[in-house]
Amino acid sequence: MINIITHLKSKNPNAVNNINDTAELLWTHLNNPTYNYNISQKLVDLITHINTPSYIAANSAGGAQQRQSDFLDHLNKNDNLHKIIVAKPLEFNTILDDIYKIIDPQDFFTPQKTKAKSTDFGKLLKTKLFNYSWYRSNDLFEVIYNQLDIIPCTCAYCNTGHMMSIEKLIKGKKPVEHYLFEIDHFYPSVRHPYFSLSFFNHIPSCETCNGKLKNDQQVAVGTHLHPFLDCFDNHYTFIPILGYGQNITVESVVLKNETSVNDNIIDTLKIQSRYGTKGFLHFAKANDLVEYIYKNRHKFMNNHPQQADFLASLKISLTGDKNKILYTPYEKLKRDITKQFDIHKVYVK
Numbered sequence: 001m002i003n004i005i006t007h008l009k010s011k012n013p014n015a016v017n018n019i020n021d022t023a024e025l026l027w028t029h030l031n032n033p034t035y036n037y038n039i040s041q042k043l044v045d046l047i048t049h050i051n052t053p054s055y056i057a058a059n060s061a062g063g064a065q066q067r068q069s070d071f072l073d074h075l076n077k078n079d080n081l082h083k084i085i086v087a088k089p090l091e092f093n094t095i096l097d098d099i100y101k102i103i104d105p106q107d108f109f110t111p112q113k114t115k116a117k118s119t120d121f122g123k124l125l126k127t128k129l130f131n132y133s134w135y136r137s138n139d140l141f142e143v144i145y146n147q148l149d150i151i152p153c154t155c156a157y158c159n160t161g162h163m164m165s166i167e168k169l170i171k172g173k174k175p176v177e178h179y180l181f182e183i184d185h186f187y188p189s190v191r192h193p194y195f196s197l198s199f200f201n202h203i204p205s206c207e208t209c210n211g212k213l214k215n216d217q218q219v220a221v222g223t224h225l226h227p228f229l230d231c232f233d234n235h236y237t238f239i240p241i242l243g244y245g246q247n248i249t250v251e252s253v254v255l256k257n258e259t260s261v262n263d264n265i266i267d268t269l270k271i272q273s274r275y276g277t278k279g280f281l282h283f284a285k286a287n288d289l290v291e292y293i294y295k296n297r298h299k300f301m302n303n304h305p306q307q308a309d310f311l312a313s314l315k316i317s318l319t320g321d322k323n324k325i326l327y328t329p330y331e332k333l334k335r336d337i338t339k340q341f342d343i344h345k346v347y348v349k
């Protein structure tokens with residue numbers, strides 16, 4: 001719910017350099033004999049494979065094999081393979097424009113009702129060249145996210161699920177971190193198999209956002225907020241709808257788009273529905289927070305003698321620091337609820 005780079009900068013002033021170095025490290029290791037995965041050689045091998053007489057005979061209809069060959073040749077020149085692996089979010093659309101001048105989206109996938117299905121060529125790319133399954137199950141994944149140093153962190157999209165890790169014990173060796181979080185492919189790999197191993201296309205996220213809701217829906221920079229590029233918190237505020245009875249309660253929250261940004265990720269991930277229910281608000285302890293703040297709201301006034309103690313007590317529920325929203329679950333929700341009472345921004349800055 002904030003830019004991942006801002007999250008990383010909150011604990012490492014050199015985070016921007018470190019992130020770019022991490023993307024380059026991924027490229028280096030994808031060509032490192034230690035990991036037995038030479039992506040540049042794999043590209044050459046795939047070019048050879050799709051130019052064998054039997055492959056040409058089976059895939060020439062409608063010029064498909066020629067487009068596939070032109071596409072792979074494009075990857076094999078001008079450092080384009082490297083550029084795809086380390087591409088920053090704002091470079092994705094330019095790369096796509098260049099690719100679609102050579103080959104059609106339908107060469108990679110067949111659209112279904114709401115999903116998409118890989119073509120044989122799409123499957124070849126995902127298994128023989130941009131093999132994410134191999135990466136996710138290999139130690140290299142741990143090396144990359146260890147270098148990124150992202151934990152502690154919650155899901156970058158929804159600020160609910162924790163990015164979990166455990167120590168993996170290997171006999172005779174130092175314990176290593178084993179990451180249990182999911183990686184969402186911002187550009188879904190079924191539609192864009194060539195971005196399957198692209199560092200900035202990998203969004204550390206929770207199972208609900210990645211597997212249950214986003215899946216392989218079409219998403220793009222420019223129409224959907226990208227967590228390495230944009231900041232959800234700059235554009236959206238949760239407005240609590242309060243009920244006044246014996247105790248004050250949060251009946252629901254409404255997500256307000258403050259900047260009219262062109263964004264559909266909120267709908268794709270059903271953020272309003274997920275946060276708006278009473279069950280969720282209860283789980284996030286939103287009512288406990290509202291009740292406490294409501295009773296003490298006068299202490300937000302400047303010069304109130306108990307203000308310092310009150311602000312210190314709020315630290316138990318939320319940090320108040322915008323740059324630390326991703327550290328704890330529901331921080332954005334709690335921050336926005338607190339904003340409704342802290343109108344002079346004494347605590348929530």
Ligand SMILES: [Zn+2]
Nearest residue numbers: 155158206209
């Ligand atoms: Zn999530």
